[in-house]
Amino acid sequence: MNTPSLPLSTLLIHTAAALQSVRAGRSLNDVLERCPPAARPGTQALSFQVLRRLGGAQATRRHLAPKAPAPNVDALLTVALALLWPGDDAGARYAPHTLVNQAVEAAKQTAKASAPFINAVLRRFLRDRDAIVAGVQADDPVAALNHPLWWIDRLRADWPAAWREVLEADNEHPPMTLRTNARRTTPQAYLPRLTAAGLGGTVVGPNTVRLDRPVPVQDLPGFADGDVSVQDAAAQLAAPLLIGTGLPPGARVLDACAAPGGKTAHLLELADLDVLALDSDAGRLRRVEDNLQRLGLTARTTAADARNPAAWWDGHAFDAILLDAPCSASGIVRRHPDVRWLRRPTDIAALAETQGAILDALWPLLKPGGRLVYCTCSVFKAEGEHGIDAFLQRSGGLSLVGRPASPGHLLPRPDNRALDGASDAGASPDGFYYALLTKPLP
Numbered sequence: 510m511n512t513p514s515l516p517l518s519t520l521l522i523h524t525a526a527a528l529q530s531v532r533a534g535r536s537l538n539d540v541l542e543r544c545p546p547a548a549r550p551g552t553q554a555l556s557f558q559v560l561r562r563l564g565g566a567q568a569t570r571r572h573l574a575p576k577a578p579a580p581n582v583d584a585l586l587t588v589a590l591a592l593l594w595p596g597d598d599a600g601a602r603y604a605p606h607t608l609v610n611q612a613v614e615a616a617k618q619t620a621k622a623s624a625p626f627i628n629a630v631l632r633r634f635l636r637d638r639d640a641i642v643a644g645v646q647a648d649d650p651v652a653a654l655n656h657p658l659w660w661i662d663r664l665r666a667d668w669p670a671a672w673r674e675v676l677e678a679d680n681e682h683p684p685m686t687l688r689t690n691a692r693r694t695t696p697q698a699y700l701p702r703l704t705a706a707g708l709g710g711t712v713v714g715p716n717t718v719r720l721d722r723p724v725p726v727q728d729l730p731g732f733a734d735g736d737v738s739v740q741d742a743a744a745q746l747a748a749p750l751l752i753g754t755g756l757p758p759g760a761r762v763l764d765a766c767a768a769p770g771g772k773t774a775h776l777l778e779l780a781d782l783d784v785l786a787l788d789s790d791a792g793r794l795r796r797v798e799d800n801l802q803r804l805g806l807t808a809r810t811t812a813a814d815a816r817n818p819a820a821w822w823d824g825h826a827f828d829a830i831l832l833d834a835p836c837s838a839s840g841i842v843r844r845h846p847d848v849r850w851l852r853r854p855t856d857i858a859a860l861a862e863t864q865g866a867i868l869d870a871l872w873p874l875l876k877p878g879g880r881l882v883y884c885t886c887s888v889f890k891a892e893g894e895h896g897i898d899a900f901l902q903r904s905g906g907l908s909l910v911g912r913p914a915s916p917g918h919l920l921p922r923p924d925n926r927a928l929d930g931a932s933d934a935g936a937s938p939d940g941f942y943y944a945l946l947t948k949p950l951p
């Protein structure tokens with residue numbers, strides 16, 4: 510049974526509340542979990558678009574109303590401005606006058622005295638929208654690029670030839686990419702099932718299908734039966750990179766920082782391995798177990814801090830280790846647009862220190878001749894290239910396996926050809942970093 514759609518004014522109220530929570534430091538995922546189920550899909554869609562236009566919307570609010578209103582009124586006004594922004598996909602579903610009227614109605618329900626003020630500001634914005642947008646974007650790079658200034662500066666320093674393209678990609682809708690379960694089907698065999706369900710897709714890797722348009726997972730043929738999972742194309746490089754030309758059946762593999770379990774499952778889909786999935790968050794580790802159950806796969810799971818092997822390691826060395834280290838998530842901003850507004854400049858150095866500590870703790874647990882894949886979903890070199898260079902210097906005598914086996918940094922660009930075997934270079938994967946290290950034999 511279809512759920513009746515909620516009034517736009519109700520969704521605007523929930524979206525404004527979500528923006529207030531993000532401004533207070535809470536992740537959008539956590540906020541949406543507490544949103545009423547009937548309002549959650551619409552609130553998520555609007556929140557994503559608002560966060561992708563937040564720099565411009567905030568600058569416009571300051572321009573049109575220099576004296577900041579109350580936080581709840583400011584959030585509602587900023588939401589409406591973001592959805593009225595030119596070229597806005599989500600806002601385009603509503604006529605401008607409808608958005609204004611519904612924002613005023615939302616104000617009447619939550620802060621009645623502010624309704625005339627919101628009406629006046631939004632109508633002035635619509636009258637002079639092009640000139641106002643051009644003015645705030647010319648004066649403020651945050652308004653023009655919709656990222657914090659420190660983020661823009663760091664990206665420009667790391668990628669002088671590509672920084673603007675990466676920032677622009679961050680504000681686009683990401684592709685929905687599937688991983689077919691290699692134990693059950695292939696991308697080529699799965700395409701006709703998509704067609705029969707009224708969906709379309711393109712094969713973009715050995716186990717990878719990019720959908721023509723995003724759909725709810727329950728609409729995917731065979732999803733409940735474990736035939737297919739949702740996983741970005743860049744994340745699908747981890748398992749085959751670790752397995753390489755082949756690990757022996759029953760090889761001991763550690764998947765450190767494993768939640769939510771996509772890479773754990775991919776490893777087990779490709780080979781018969783003895784996998785220990787480790788994560789410090791017991792709640793997130795349950796998601797690993799749920800994913801494995803849906804796919805009919807088995808791994809040992811342990812909730813513990815990877816930096817303290819004495820608390821969880823049994824003393825038997827691993828044949829291979831996958832370290833998907835905690836990071837800024839700067840490479841997956843398309844999927845999590847709140848990340849750019851939640852992070853602070855000091856986070857990057859702190860995260861890099863944590864990444865190095867985990868790497869130092871796990872390296873002794875690897876057998877001589879074993880393989881370790883280090884990855885982060887970050888586009889910042891401090892969390893990739895620079896971190897691995899520092900580890901190699903600390904370790905002495907080690908060297909990084911070169912390209913193409915060790916892809917290095919991947920950027921969310923259509924011409925990224927790091928998807929080995931891809932038939933379509935337009936896969937535009939998320940931003941990632943991959944390094945493959947092998948432990949020397951005695």
